[in-house]
Amino acid sequence: MRIKNRLIVGDEKNTILLYGEIGEVISATDIKAEILQAESNGKTIEMRINSLGGDVYSGLAIIEAIRQSNADIRMFIDGVAASMASVIAMCGRHIEMGRYSRLMLHAVSAGCYGNTNEMLQCIQEMKKTENLLCEIISKKCNKTAEEIKNKYFDGEDHWLSADEALSLGLIDGIFDMEKIQEPTTENIYNITNKRKGVNLKDDYRAFKLHLSRLLSLDGHSDETEIFNAINRLKTGKNGLSSMVDNAVKKGWINNKDKDVYISLLKNDTKTFLKKYETLKNEDAANVIELICEAQNKGIILACETDVYKSIGDEMGANVLCDILQMKPRPKRAVRYLNLDFADRSEWTYDDWRNFDPKGLAENPELYKLLKNKRSGKTMEARTLEWYRRNNPEYLEQHPDFYKSLIDKEYNKQ
Structure with missing residues (x-):
């Protein structure tokens, strides 16, 4: 069981x-x-x-x-x-x-x-x-x-x-x-x-786990999967020798050392498997470290983590490192990192849409102003003085817009 x-x-x-x-x-x-x-x-x-x-x-x-x-x-x-x-x-x-x-x-x-x-x-x-x-x-x-x-x-x-x-x-x-x-x-x-590294000979579960490792299977493999793997090994397909090719492909070992590992595999399978497992674990740790570093630098977003983790698992940390070095930062992430959330007077229409759409929806005058500015259209300007005389409540309810009018009036003078 x-x-x-x-x-x-x-x-x-x-x-x-x-x-x-x-x-x-x-x-x-x-x-x-x-x-x-x-x-x-x-x-x-x-x-x-x-x-x-x-x-x-x-x-x-x-x-x-x-x-x-x-x-x-x-x-x-x-x-x-x-x-x-x-x-x-x-x-x-x-x-x-x-x-x-x-x-x-x-x-x-x-x-x-x-x-x-x-x-x-x-x-x-x-x-x-x-x-x-x-x-x-x-x-x-x-x-x-x-x-x-x-x-x-x-x-x-x-x-x-x-x-x-x-x-x-x-x-x-x-x-x-x-x-x-x-x-x-x-x-x-x-x-x-x-x-x-010792397994009891009369422990069937330990024997099955050890046999699974020898056949490059995981510990959940049942007897049918083990039997099929043995048959593939007998016909020369997907045998342990493929592990050496995989190590070369992922950059764990170089081509000139390939023959050494093949010889080790033939003469001391147990030692080879230990060495292979160490390389595999080191590479997995390197993949995680690369992804965390890329996230901290804004090269990848949190939603992209699984994608790049899959690339690292499939192709190795060396290939993942090359890919991340070539990948530019997502524009939206870079913009987010550079935005001043305390002073929004310099925010563009796209900034409001991306990072505070609710605030833009609650400020129709600002929306109209930014929308027309984005499209290059002009509109009849309503000055700070006009709002103070005709609609002071709006200024109280929208301090960011109020501040932008004050800045505009100050720059005029």
Whole structure:
């Protein structure tokens, strides 16, 4: 049986289950969609966690989805929140643990392969990721990121009970429930072995996930999809060798290194897959960084983010970087960034239409003036003195127009 994260819509609240491995059973894409769906209902969102952790980058995507949401998201740890799942739990506006639940914090683990420079780059990336996770946790318990790193990212697994987590300020409360099975020696053994890249031979699910990775499938693939992938591999279509071509196409490796990776694929598939996954994650992080930078500079608008994210996912960060460098800023975005919203005397007809159409609709005299000015037509001018004598109420109701008449009169003198 495959457990899937799912949204449960209730009368007073929405519940999202984070039960399973992050990045495999718990998909960042699914969680983002479920948050948006639950948010549209206008109710409190409860996220209930029972997870031993998983992929860091998928976890960061889930954290960003939680941070961007305007909903009241509350975290409840039903069983275990370990590794990356514990960091996700720290992002709730309110966090509670079950009386018999467990929270586990530890340092980042990753596989690494290559020359000295590549190994050092991998270590640097791990350190950056650890600093980021420590910063997230520190904001919850009012400690510095350095204190969190020294205490919990020291190479050991720190298993905390609900009482311990509450006393340390990592959670806000404890809820009572029927006693569930506490983390067993086998569970701890499984997560420790997972960090070291070891899978139990008698664990069918672990075997299926590992086989899916070998066949370039995701963790949700069923037996039929795995069987079909094996048949394609037997006929030489869409095999693992296509991963090397994909890495070259996206600029992760250059053509002169292609033969090296093909040889590695043939002789040490496991190491190749680890290296490929590292390149893939680094490229995905670079794509997100490029898009955020482009948004901040006004090169792309928020509504264009998904389009350029798709380009980056399909063609790689290098191609996306070239595209963004060639793309001019949207004219409307540039105009918006340069507008003075406090003093609107210099606004054009198009400015009012684009950025404050309601204000223009409430000011028919200004509308007529700007419309005629835009079309090059002239109209009988009504001076400041005329309004003061004949329609002073209009000036009181439209201070921007009043100010423009004063400026015009002043410039005449």
